[in-house]
Amino acid sequence: MNSLLQTSIFSSLEDELKLVASKIESAKVVQLMAPADIEGVLALAQLESALLDNSQHYRRRVLSPRRHVSRDHVPELPEVDGLIIHIDPFHETQSAIEINDDYVHIFPLSVSVKFGSSSKEHNGAVECVAICAAIASILAPEGARVRKQRSMAISGSWLRGGADSDYDPVLSLIREHLDSEGSVDICPLPEVPSPEIEMIPGLSKMMLKRLSKGWPKMDVEQRSSAISELVLPALRLDGISTMRLEELVWHRIMIPGNEVDIASQLYRANSLWPEDIEEAKIHASSTLDSLITSGHL
Incomplete structure (x- = not known):
C-alpha cells in the first residue's frame, strides 16, 4: 500500500492525523463510538482493523443511527474511561x-x-x-486487516453525495490512489459481473446483458457508441448527476x-x-464484524 498521506487530500491534515494516531497508541483503552449507520460502520472498520492488527485493547459502542436526525443534533455519549474516538459522519x-x-471528535473536513x-x-x-483509513494506515501500515479494508x-x-454535484475532487483522487496501488480495479459497467443497475434510472437490464456479451469484441469507438445508447434514457431523466452517472458507467x-x-455493495x-x-x-455490529473479516459488504 502507498500511504494515503502522500495524496494532496491529506497534506494539510497530516499533523492532526499523526497526533490522533499517537494518542490512540498511548491509550490504555480506546473507546470507539459511531452511529449505527453504514457510514459509521465503514469508518469503524478501518480503525478497528488497525487496533486488531496491533493487538490493542479497545471497546466498540454503536450509537443510535443518525440518518434521520438533523445535522445540528448533539448525540449523548456514555461516560467511560479511556480515550474516546467519536466518529460523527x-x-x-x-x-x-x-x-x-x-x-x-472525527467529522468531515474541508480540504x-x-x-x-x-x-x-x-x-x-x-x-x-477516508480519515479513519488514513489514521489506520499510520497505526498499522502493514497490518493484514488494514490492507483488507483499504x-x-x-x-x-x-455515500457522502459529492458526486451528486458537478465534480468531487476528493472522490476522484482517492479512486486514482487506490487504483495506482492495486487496492481496486476500475472497470466500465459491462465488465462488472454482478452490478446493481437500479442506481441508473431508465437503464435496460436486457440491453446491458447484450452489451456485456458483445463487449470483448468491440473496439473503443463501438464501446463508446454502445454506452451512449445504453445511458440515453438516464440522461433524459432527473435524479442522477452527470458525475455520478459517469462513475457508474465508466x-x-x-x-x-x-x-x-x-x-x-453500498446500494x-x-x-x-x-x-x-x-x-x-x-445490524450495524454484525455487519461490522463481517466487514472486518471479509473486507467487503
Missing part, C-alpha cells in the same frame, strides 16, 4: 479534527486538493471513512477477486438497513 464539515485529552503537477486547487470535503476507504466519499470500483463493485447494504433504532444497532 453526519456532522457539519469543519476545518480541523477536535482533539482533547481524552476525546477525539483543498491538487492533481499531479497542476497548481490549480479544488475545494472538497474528506469524510470519516479498498473500502473510498466508500464514504461515494468507473465502477471493484475489489480484486470480488464480483460486486463497491457502489453496488444493497443501504437498502437492507433496518429503520428501527435497536435493530439498526444490532
Whole structure:
C-alpha cells in the first residue's frame, strides 16, 4: 500500500492525523463510538482493523443511527474511561479534527486538493471513512486487516453525495490512489459481473446483458457508441448527476477477486438497513464484524 498521506487530500491534515494516531497508541483503552449507520460502520472498520492488527485493547459502542436526525443534533455519549474516538459522519464539515485529552471528535473536513503537477486547487470535503483509513494506515501500515479494508476507504466519499454535484475532487483522487496501488480495479459497467443497475434510472437490464456479451469484441469507438445508447434514457431523466452517472458507467470500483463493485455493495447494504433504532444497532455490529473479516459488504 502507498500511504494515503502522500495524496494532496491529506497534506494539510497530516499533523492532526499523526497526533490522533499517537494518542490512540498511548491509550490504555480506546473507546470507539459511531452511529449505527453504514457510514459509521465503514469508518469503524478501518480503525478497528488497525487496533486488531496491533493487538490493542479497545471497546466498540454503536450509537443510535443518525440518518434521520438533523445535522445540528448533539448525540449523548456514555461516560467511560479511556480515550474516546467519536466518529460523527453526519456532522457539519469543519476545518480541523477536535482533539482533547481524552476525546477525539472525527467529522468531515474541508480540504483543498491538487492533481499531479497542476497548481490549480479544488475545494472538497474528506469524510470519516477516508480519515479513519488514513489514521489506520499510520497505526498499522502493514497490518493484514488494514490492507483488507483499504479498498473500502473510498466508500464514504461515494455515500457522502459529492458526486451528486458537478465534480468531487476528493472522490476522484482517492479512486486514482487506490487504483495506482492495486487496492481496486476500475472497470466500465459491462465488465462488472454482478452490478446493481437500479442506481441508473431508465437503464435496460436486457440491453446491458447484450452489451456485456458483445463487449470483448468491440473496439473503443463501438464501446463508446454502445454506452451512449445504453445511458440515453438516464440522461433524459432527473435524479442522477452527470458525475455520478459517469462513475457508474465508466468507473465502477471493484475489489480484486470480488464480483460486486463497491457502489453496488453500498446500494444493497443501504437498502437492507433496518429503520428501527435497536435493530439498526444490532445490524450495524454484525455487519461490522463481517466487514472486518471479509473486507467487503
